Amino acid sequence: MRLFLVSQLLLVFISVLALTRAQTAPPTTTDTATTETSTAQPTPTDTATTTQAIAIATTTAWTAPPIFYPFGSAAGDTEQFENGGDTYRDVAFSTPFMFFGRMYNNTYVNNNGLLTFNQPLPEAHPYPFPTHGSEDFIAPLWTELDDIGIGRYSYQQYTNGSVLTRASQEINQYFPHKGFSASWVFVATWDYVQTSDVNVLNLHSAPAITFQVVLISGGGYSFILMNYGDCAATYYPVEAGYDTISSTDYHVIHYAFDGSYIPNLKNTSNVNVPGRWAFLVNNGTETENVIGVQLKLSSFLDLTLNENIEDVLQKIKQELVNRGASSFFEMKLRNVETDKEKNVAGRETFELITLT
Structure with missing residues (x-):
């Protein structure tokens, strides 16, 4: 009878001990490797590559348009x-x-x-x-x-x-x-x-x-x-x-x-x-040529006044330069004629010559 009770107590003790060890056992080798893989830090090679990529992105040299001559x-x-x-x-x-x-x-x-x-x-x-x-x-x-x-x-x-x-x-x-x-x-x-x-x-x-x-x-x-x-x-x-x-x-x-x-x-x-x-x-050393051009313009300005004449001449010259003419020429007024019979509004016309 005593032997039977001792055997039962021994079996209970062994069962409790086995259960306790099972609950406190460390993770297996496979679980540890998986955990380390999922939380691994970048290798030195990865870090260097990342740093190099950032450096290239932030230090790319600015370049001027192709029409610019070298400078700086x-x-x-x-x-x-x-x-x-x-x-x-x-x-x-x-x-x-x-x-x-x-x-x-x-x-x-x-x-x-x-x-x-x-x-x-x-x-x-x-x-x-x-x-x-x-x-x-x-x-x-x-x-x-x-x-x-x-x-x-x-x-x-x-x-x-x-x-x-x-x-x-x-x-x-x-x-x-x-x-x-x-x-x-x-x-x-x-x-x-x-x-x-x-x-x-x-x-x-x-x-x-x-x-x-x-x-x-x-x-x-x-x-x-x-x-x-x-x-x-x-x-x-x-x-x-x-x-x-x-x-x-x-x-x-x-x-x-x-x-x-x-x-x-x-x-x-x-x-x-x-x-x-x-x-x-x-x-340069080119011989100056005089080219006569007769223009008939309508204007509300009084072209007998020098300041109005100069303003009109410069506007004509700038328009010619904008359209590809050389800027090195002069424009001089030859005479001004008022034609009120042909122009009811009394606008004035004039002739000019250009020196190129």
């Missing part, structure tokens, strides 16, 4: 960083540049998108062309660039190499039958971004204003190219074009009291190349 430190330019300082650089030309009959040995590269020859004007607001003043202006985009953010303007001149070859080819494309060969090129570029962060400036990761002017000469001829990339809208007055002393020659690409239009500049052209404008600004 990579091209060997002299650079000026601009952060609201109203700066300028006085640059001596290695070769004199002829601009509508006046020879210049230097230019002032102003921070506000303007080239001047007699004095620097880095702080000036743009003047509407024609100014009828005492200064020659080359204004690819004259505006308050230093107030929109930070940026750089840079410049370089060339007397040999691929830049001269390119300039010769492009000028001969736009102005054929001259057999032009460039002997000197001056490139000035402005690149500003609406930011105060230099990294944002370098990456162009904010709205930017980027444009360029190229002075080209050779064989007595002088040309200018104006190249436009992205140009973010601005609230400041803007002027694009050129003007001369007493405004004997000028051209307005765009002028306005605000810069809401300038994003469109990269789509405009007078040589059928979006973003590029080209002008002949000195006609």
